Amino acid sequence: MKFGFDIDDTLINLREFAFHLYNKKLNKNVELTEFRALKTLEIHEAFGLDKEAGGKMWNSLAEEVYYSSCPAFEGAVETLQELESEGHEIYYITARKSEHGERTKKWLIENGFPVKDEHFYCGMRDHEKIETIRELELDYYFDDKPAVLETLLDIPTKVYAMDNSYNREMDIPRLTSWFELKEILSK
Ligand SMILES: [Mg+2]
Numbered sequence: 001m002k003f004g005f006d007i008d009d010t011l012i013n014l015r016e017f018a019f020h021l022y023n024k025k026l027n028k029n030v031e032l033t034e035f036r037a038l039k040t041l042e043i044h045e046a047f048g049l050d051k052e053a054g055g056k057m058w059n060s061l062a063e064e065v066y067y068s069s070c071p072a073f074e075g076a077v078e079t080l081q082e083l084e085s086e087g088h089e090i091y092y093i094t095a096r097k098s099e100h101g102e103r104t105k106k107w108l109i110e111n112g113f114p115v116k117d118e119h120f121y122c123g124m125r126d127h128e129k130i131e132t133i134r135e136l137e138l139d140y141y142f143d144d145k146p147a148v149l150e151t152l153l154d155i156p157t158k159v160y161a162m163d164n165s166y167n168r169e170m171d172i173p174r175l176t177s178w179f180e181l182k183e184i185l186s187k
Pocket residue numbers: 006007008009010143144145
């Protein structure tokens with residue numbers, strides 16, 4: 001089968017990693033519980049920043065957020081390795097800007113994810129992901145972002161949300177951990 005994955009906050013815990021960096025850089029001590037209650041994908045609110053200041057902060061830390069030591073979600077690497085060893089095809093579909101494509105691929109490989117060059121798509125806008133997903137005729141696709149998920153409610157691909165506080169109001173199948181995938185596939 002063909003499996004497609006968003007990367008940030010679907011396979012890796014990027015937002016929470018950024019949250020800790022924000023605390024450090026801004027010399028703050030915002031609690032994790034406050035972060036986990038956020039209803040927005042953007043995290044600046046928790047630090048009292050407005051949209052503009054938040055955007056600047058994010059951009060100034062993008063290098064560190066993307067390419068240092070952001071952890072994968074538990075079980076993500078093992079799950080994808082297992083799928084690949086069982087003969088399934090693994091695709092990555094990320095809205096990271098295209099200038100981040102090569103380094104992101106390299107980072108994924110260094111962190112144990114199975115990546116084939118021709119199975120890696122990046123640089124599209126959120127609402128454009130559907131075109132790639134359709135063309136590839138994916139059997140399954142996983143993402144966390146409401147702006148993406150809401151475009152995918154009517155396609156033959158089985159779409160799952162990676163559960164998070166900002167997508168919980170969406171009525172869509174979801175998984176809370178990569179350890180649940182086996183059960184989903186056995187249905
Ligand atoms: Mg994402």
